[in-house]
Amino acid sequence: MTAISAGDGATSTTTGQGTTQGGRPPSHDAQIIQRTLTEIQPVADQATSYFYALLFVQAPALRELFPAAMDSQRDRLFGALLVAAERIDDTEALTEYLSNLGRGHRKYGTQSDHYPIVGECLMSALERFAPSWGPEAEGAWVRAYTAISQIMIDAAADDELRAPPFWYAEIVSHERRTNDVAVVTVRTDQPYAYRAGQYASVETPWWPRVWRYYSFASSPRSDGLLSFHIKAVPAGWVSRSLVHRARRGDVIRLGPPNGQMTVDHASSRGLVCVGGSTGIAPIKALVEDVAAHGGRRSVDVFFGANRDAELYDLDSFLDLQRRLPWLSVRPVVAELATRGTQGLLPEAVRQSGPWRESDGYLSGPPQMIRKSVDALVSAGIPVERIRHDFMGTLVSAAGK
Structure with a gap:
């Protein structure tokens, strides 16, 4: 429900704290917000626990909108704060991210009048745990939270005209x-x-x-x-x-569909698709999507697993490969492979390059995505042409 919980999705794009995504120096408010987050990061568990305790005391009716176990919700809170802080000066990216959250939070029963009490409890938690908190920090956070909440409220109201909450x-x-x-x-x-x-x-x-x-x-x-x-x-x-x-x-x-790992059909570049475990699911959808649009570009699929038995959907991919001349499917098995190549998935992707004329698509466990991004970059794909929906606490295909 809360306006500052993460998990409703955005493609991860990370910037350094010294510059914005456009290369400009961060605004004064952005610097203050980053400083606050840096200060509370070592005590994030205490800060988020305090926030929720205060919220449920002041607005006990909101408790029923949350799951009985709050562990994952607490993790998402701080993750969303970091994402919003990183994008505070990037209006386009911040609006896209928060609009997705606003639409997604309709399924929890979020109402526009919930946002003020959430904001008040957030400020109280920051004041308690950020040593440098003062009028200047409070002003920066109030301005940021006002903008954040309004984007989410507007997105939810607009979505209500077109789609159900779930x-x-x-x-x-x-x-x-x-x-x-x-x-x-x-x-x-x-x-x-x-x-x-x-x-x-x-x-x-x-x-x-x-x-x-x-x-x-x-x-x-x-x-x-x-x-x-x-x-x-x-x-x-x-x-x-x-x-x-x-x-x-x-x-x-x-809940509503989300995610940016979609194919740009205006491009003629090939696709290098890397899926680990059930992360192969959206890769299969992408192959079908390319086929539906005429199949005029090459698609190389790397299907990774720890053991042969985990290649649970390989036969259907091989059937697609027989019917689609532009598709290449390469199973990669870490241990005792009898089907495909034995080895580590990112290394297999790197060695099969270069991929300078392709776009990268990744789905699977977090560590696999991190290493596969490095592999694709070293094989010639610029990082801005690599798509995945992973942001620290979320891998779209993994779930729990």
Whole structure:
């Protein structure tokens, strides 16, 4: 619900604290906000705990909008503050990021009159934990939060005219591919428009108000069905429920589509797509999307796994490869490979280059994405042509 929780998605773009994304020196307010965040980072857990305790004391009715367990919510709070602070001088990027949050927070039941109390509690937490807090810092944060909240309120109001806050989705197919991976296909109660490469937040009936993020595993289909690849992970309440408990006929809820890992069809450059584990799901959607637009560009897919058994969707990719002459599929297995190449995925991507005339698309575990970005850059792709939806606490395809 809260205006400063992260997780509703934006492609990560990080800048140094000495300059803005346009190369200009940061504004005075931006410098003050960065200083405050630097000061409270060592005590982030205490600051966020204090913030939520104060919020629920002053506005107890808001507690029911949050999940019973607050650990992940606390992590997202500080992550969103960092993202907003990094973009405070970049109006376009900040507006895009916060508009996504504003639209996404409709599913929690957020109302415009919730924002003032959230802002008051935020200021109280910062005052308590930031040693340099004073009138100057308070003024900078009030101006920033006023702008942040208004962008989110306006985006939510605009979205309300066009779309519901969430969609009910009935599970029509539940296919176990491995002990820990299931392909879940759903039918929504209302039309659901999205683009290949995007993802959605998912809530199950077994864990109310706990939302996790999963990428669409196909491009938009004529029958309107949506598919997700779900991997049950340790302590993953939602993922384990979807893999081990969900059955046909169960109804889940979906938030609005999000994410920037989409194909620019005006470009003729090839695509280098790197997917690890269930991160291969949005990669499959991108391949289908290119095919739907005529398949006039090369697509190289690297499918990474720790063991052969984890290449759970390789056969369907190989079938696509047989039918699509512009598609190349390269499985990479870390241990005891009998299918594809044995080795580490980022290194395989680097060695198969150069990729100077291609764009990069990445989806999978955080460490894989970090190393694969480095591999693609060293193989000739400028970082601005590498797309993924990872921002510290969020990997769209991984989820929990």
